[in-house]
């Protein structure tokens with residue numbers, strides 16, 4: 001299939017997609033190299049086809065998505081990449097799409113921000129039986145990322161992402177609501193989530209934070225704008241890439257995100273779980289995106305004994321341990337932990353939803369509450385020591401050594 005890769009109204013490059021695999025086989029004329037996806041190298045008039053294929057594949061539903069295999073069987077498709085062409089590659093998180101050759105399709109007429117979309121693919125992803133021959137595939141669900149069962153819904157004209165949790169505790173939707181409460185109290189820019197129930201199962205709902213003018217560019221793509229030097233830390237490389245692109249505020253954003261993830265013991269802050277926003281037409285960077293996807297935290301897949309011991313807690317994206325990652329924070333001046341004095345009540349209230357008892361019992365709630373309160377106490381000590389040492393000397397290297405000494409005594 002011949003088509004043009006479009007960025008909202010702007011033709012970016014001619015493409016030829018393989019009809020069976022949907023891979024990009026050929027790249028033709030490049031019309032607007034500056035509009036190529038971030039991190040795809042264009043050098044000597046040549047686009048890195050492999051990198052563009054990686055970007056295109058990342059646009060499809062991951063094969064590891066809960067329920068993806070069953071959905072593909074119902075739809076009679078070999079892989080989730082086949083779904084991309086059926087909705088012109090349109091998404092609700094950015095402004096890229098493909099215009100089939102020989103058509104005059106316009107972004108205004110087909111984009112999902114301003115036009116309705118079908119519920120069919122979302123229904124199938126949520127387990128509905130549908131006749132595959134009579135489905136309308138125009139849906140942003142074809143291009144949504146992430147492992148948890150999810151779908152986009154239009155409610156009162158607004159676009160919302162509805163997302164489930166994983167068995168056995170289905171805790172992620174509750175965690176999103178608790179994370180929302182914590183970020184609200186700490187003044188961290190965030191995407192607010194609320195809880196809904198559908199067929200006896202919990203889901204989180206959040207509004208699309210991208211609109212017809214903006215787009216989310218993940219940290220993963222930002223990292224790709226420069227090759228990482230072996231002597232440089234991943235943290236420094238990310239900050240440098242933001243500086244190269246002209247994205248302001250990366251360091252204060254990371255200070256807040258790392259601190260939040262410490263409190264939540266977040267285990268899945270990979271590089272597609274944060275990013276920056278830009279204007280899709282002018283390519284002007286707006287800044288770091290509000291914090292989203294904090295659900296894989298609070299021991300979501302652990303039993304209470306593991307929650308108490310905290311020894312199997314995974315940490316991403318910069319360090320393997322939360323204590324080590326916390327040392328990357330450059331300032332706690334913004335942090336007022338007294339605002340979390342009611343965090344125990346917040347956690348108990350969210351997890352004690354009357355429908356939640358099938359998934360989350362009282363022992364679990366207590367273990368989660370205790371571990372969050374323990375981590376907040378650790379954090380308070382760490383921030384206090386960091387601040388008082390900072391007052392003694394402003395020399396960064398001294399401050400770093402003190403932070404490193406202190407951090408090594410911490411358990412998480």
Ligand SMILES: Nc1ncnc2c1ncn2[C@@H]1O[C@H](COP(=O)(O)OP(=O)(O)OP(=O)(O)O)[C@@H](O)[C@H]1O
Pocket residue numbers: 092093144145146147148149150161163191206207208209210216268272273292293295296
């Ligand atoms: N409110 C939103 N507005 C726009 N795009 C969003 C929003 N929430 C999520 N996204 C996009 O959808 C993707 C998948 O959502 P999310 O990360 O919440 O799912 P997940 O299944 O929890 O992911 P993971 O596999 O990381 O656990 C995100 O990486 C982001 O690109």
Ligand SMILES: [Mg+2]
Pocket residue numbers: 145146147272273293
């Ligand atoms: Mg995610």
